[in-house]
């Protein structure tokens with residue numbers, strides 16, 4: 001069986017999670033870790049039994065790899081992805097990067113273009129679409145069971161008390177929600193956004209967006225970094241002329257309400273063999289990337305691609321401009 005030789009770059013909580021998941025997989029071999037923070041790299045290397053590197057350049061010149069996970073963070077959780085991603089792409093490696101693709105659109109564009117020019121696969125950890133519930137909902141869309149799409153409503157909230165930049169919530173939380181919206185309803189043409197600062201906060205920690213899709217469908221999104229865990233975290237509702245589905249709490253349940261029919265279809269996450277917890281969204285996403293590489297898919301077939309990550313960030317950039325100008329903004 002083919003196995004991807006993987007290195008994880010950036011060994012914070014998320015990079016360590018990636019490494020643990022690759023270690024469990026049949027289709028991958030954890031081969032190295034790399035962090036500019038020597039202590040973090042060494043600790044992960046000891047734990048995983050792989051060599052540690054402190055620079056991507058050195059790592060790619062010293063060992064044979066097929067792909068890397070880039071789980072760096074930085075400003076707005078996205079400024080540090082650029083350098084290691086470009087170095088890995090230039091070394092001819094496939095890359096699975098954390099969201100947001102970048103906190104700067106121009107750098108996101110450079111990364112997507114570099115991967116295309118090199119012919120390597122570039123995916124983003126848009127993990128919310130990698131659940132059985134989302135897969136079934138997508139199948140319903142593709143089978144025409146929603147019909148002509150009319151509106152999509154999405155909400156997502158977690159508590160995140162970081163205050164790194166005024167736009168942190170919009171840029172770092174909503175790659176997930178906007179990706180889910182694009183996944184089901186396609187490209188977004190224009191956006192209007194309002195945001196508020198919760199009591200005691202200095203950043204735009206809660207936001208609501210109105211969107212118009214290229215298809216003509218309408219979108220509404222609410223999101224927040226102000227709500228403690230314990231509530232359902234994400235809800236997705238897509239309605240069309242033939243039916244409507246609701247995904248409740250990321251992966252717990254998806255219900256299809258066919259138009260004019262009193263009988264609905266419900267998929268509930270099973271206790272045995274179902275998703276255990278949110279970490280399984282990572283397992284599914286990383287597993288799909290590895291499976292796609294092992295199956296030799298072409299770079300433009302990557303599910304949750306760099307281009308998808310970039311498209312979501314462009315919507316968020318338009319939303320920020322909308323807050324600043326109090327206007328409806330076309331997505332660039």
Ligand SMILES: NC(=O)c1ccc[n+]([C@@H]2O[C@H](COP(=O)([O-])OP(=O)(O)OC[C@H]3O[C@@H](n4cnc5c(N)ncnc54)[C@H](O)[C@@H]3O)[C@@H](O)[C@H]2O)c1
Nearest residue numbers: 010011012013014035036037071072073077080098099125
């Ligand atoms: N997909 C999800 O559901 C999800 C959830 C949470 C966080 N994230 C994302 O995961 C990423 C990482 O989060 P975290 O909390 O682990 O971050 P973190 O800041 O704790 O860790 C990042 C690590 O990257 C290292 N690093 C930075 N630049 C580097 C470089 N050039 N080469 C090598 N190492 C470098 C840092 O030294 C640090 O140890 C963020 O982008 C965040 O948005 C995704």
